[in-house]
Amino acid sequence: xxxxxxxDRTGLPVKTIRxxxxxGLISPARSANGYRSFSxxxxxxLAFLGRARSLGFGIDACRSLLRLYNxxxxxxxxxxxxxxxxxxxxxxxxxxLNQMRDTLSHLVDTCAGNDRPDCPILADLASQA
Amino acid sequence: xxxxxxxDRTGLPVKTIRxxxxxGLISPARSANGYRSFSxxxxxxLAFLGRARSLGFGIDACRSLLRLYNxxxxxxxxxxxxxxxxxxxxxxxxxxLNQMRDTLSHLVDTCAGNDRPDCPILADLASQA
DNA sequence: TATAGGGCTTCCAGTAACTGGAAGGTCAAG
DNA sequence: CTTGACCTTCCAGTTACTGGAAGCCCTATA
Numbered sequence: 001x002x003x004x005x006x007x008d009r010t011g012l013p014v015k016t017i018r019x020x021x022x023x024g025l026i027s028p029a030r031s032a033n034g035y036r037s038f039s040x041x042x043x044x045x046l047a048f049l050g051r052a053r054s055l056g057f058g059i060d061a062c063r064s065l066l067r068l069y070n071x072x073x074x075x076x077x078x079x080x081x082x083x084x085x086x087x088x089x090x091x092x093x094x095x096x097l098n099q100m101r102d103t104l105s106h107l108v109d110t111c112a113g114n115d116r117p118d119c120p121i122l123a124d125l126a127s128q129a
Numbered sequence: 130x131x132x133x134x135x136x137d138r139t140g141l142p143v144k145t146i147r148x149x150x151x152x153g154l155i156s157p158a159r160s161a162n163g164y165r166s167f168s169x170x171x172x173x174x175l176a177f178l179g180r181a182r183s184l185g186f187g188i189d190a191c192r193s194l195l196r197l198y199n200x201x202x203x204x205x206x207x208x209x210x211x212x213x214x215x216x217x218x219x220x221x222x223x224x225x226l227n228q229m230r231d232t233l234s235h236l237v238d239t240c241a242g243n244d245r246p247d248c249p250i251l252a253d254l255a256s257q258a
Numbered sequence: 259t260a261t262a263g264g265g266c267t268t269c270c271a272g273t274a275a276c277t278g279g280a281a282g283g284t285c286a287a288g
Numbered sequence: 289c290t291t292g293a294c295c296t297t298c299c300a301g302t303t304a305c306t307g308g309a310a311g312c313c314c315t316a317t318a
Binding site: 263280285 | 291307309
């Protein structure tokens, strides 16, 4: 299978697939003409990667997950540990964003948004020095 | 004032302050010895930038905010528009993260996390191909 | 058979916002 | 006069791609 077929079937951009090979996540075979020749297994791994990325796992975590995925003697505890660590990061990020959102939405609500210069948003940014 | 004093008083890293000068956010004077010499105004702008960044505004938005801040004939509507756009981005990000969190936390809950290989997390990643 | 197109290849550069480190000038204290 | 803490600039690396250039390969059609 050529790269654009794989892109169609996985939903990943062609560029991303090449990139994943560059950084060693996959190692598709090559045809005589130099074209990448993807197996069903490559396809599965790429789909796996796409899904893991869509859940926000970083590339390093994806690498580990893929290794565990391909290791039939893995312990599910190792997978869970990775997922929990990632969940903690997400929760951390959520807390930050919610904090930002609260502050910002309050400021937006109190700004008249007219042609006058007075602005509680700028006042806040300037005051918290 | 030298750069490390400014860093202390704004909470920004020295490197970040130099970076902000590089990209034209501030233009501190120079002493005879070549050292940056920060005015109170520079200090205010840096504090302003620090606060804006902490609310998640990107550098470009910060640049606009700083311009508005220094423009006494601004319209608060322009500030509000920037803030609302940023708020929309935050809400978008929050929606994505909450979605990730829900999926991931469900998967984590259903994973035994023992020394057996069976793992619903990997199963999910593999299935959604 | 020549050629036009589309797909494939590699490599280089750019993105956001810093951060780390190297090489070297400056200043105050002892 | 030396030591150590500052300061300077410049270069490289970070994350996960993405865009673009230059050029080979393959197929179909005139």
